[in-house]
Amino acid sequence: MAIYxxxxxxxxxxxxxxxxxxxxxxxxxILKIADRSDPITETLAKKIIDVAQTGExxxxxxxxxxxxxxxxxxxxxxxxxxxxxxxxxxxxxDNLGMEWRPIATAPFDxxxxxxxxxxxxxxxxxxxxxxxxxxxISAETKKxxxxxxxxxxxxxxxxx
Numbered sequence: 066m067a068i069y070x071x072x073x074x075x076x077x078x079x080x081x082x083x084x085x086x087x088x089x090x091x092x093x094x095i096l097k098i099a100d101r102s103d104p105i106t107e108t109l110a111k112k113i114i115d116v117a118q119t120g121e122x123x124x125x126x127x128x129x130x131x132x133x134x135x136x137x138x139x140x141x142x143x144x145x146x147x148x149x150x151x152x153x154x155x156x157x158x159d160n161l162g163m164e165w166r167p168i169a170t171a172p173f174d175x176x177x178x179x180x181x182x183x184x185x186x187x188x189x190x191x192x193x194x195x196x197x198x199x200x201x202i203s204a205e206t207k208k209x210x211x212x213x214x215x216x217x218x219x220x221x222x223x224x225x
Contacts, residue, residue, distance in 0.1 A: 067101070067110040075114060081122065087169045088127040089113045094214050095132065109135065124167040125216070165217035171196045176204045176221035181214060193221040 068089040072082055092109055093101075112131040121127050165180060176193035179201070193204035194213075201210040204221070 067107040068113065071107075071110050071114055075118075077117065081117065084122055084124045084167075084169050085113055085117045085127065087167070088117075088124045088131065090214060091124070091168075091216050092128045092132055095128075096137070124169050165219050168215050168218055171215075171218040173197070177218045178221045179213070179215035180217040190215075 068086055072085065077085065089110055092113065093099075093106065096105070096109070098105060098109075109131065112134045113127060116127045116130045116134070121130065168179075171177060173196045176195060179190045179194050181188055181190065194201050194210065194215075195204045197209075201213045201215065202208060203210060
């Protein structure tokens with residue numbers, strides 16, 4: 066994948082590389098690029114790394130600025146980023162007003178509500194999930210969620 070090849074020569078630590086690769090993967094989803102050999106993947110990777118080299122360490126802002134630099138700023142709003150100076154938040158359908166956190170910071174030890182981006186915009190999943198070493202599972206069924214590409218998380222709250 067383009068981002069990993071380019072990161073070999075960049076001076077970033079493991080945590081920073083995790084944030085950068087998450088921003089890259091999220092941007093690929095937003096752009097609906099499934100073919101990782103598509104030449105745009107390298108251009109996107111360079112834009113993501115350029116933004117990260119400015120010192121930005123917020124995954125959502127890195128992604129949004131890279132998309133803006135690519136000239137696809139109309140997708141920034143669709144990705145849930147309406148203000149680059151704010152932490153990423155979801156649409157007003159948020160329940161309980163709890164703030165969403167970047168997916169790179171998701172813990173491994175609890176039930177989480179996840180946000181995903183698809184062709185219709187940003188959505189919260191209606192079931193609790195758990196982060197595992199190699200991806201995500203449904204907390205209820207324990208089934209792997211192989212195709213899940215969440216962008217944000219918050220604690221799962223049982224609705225009453």
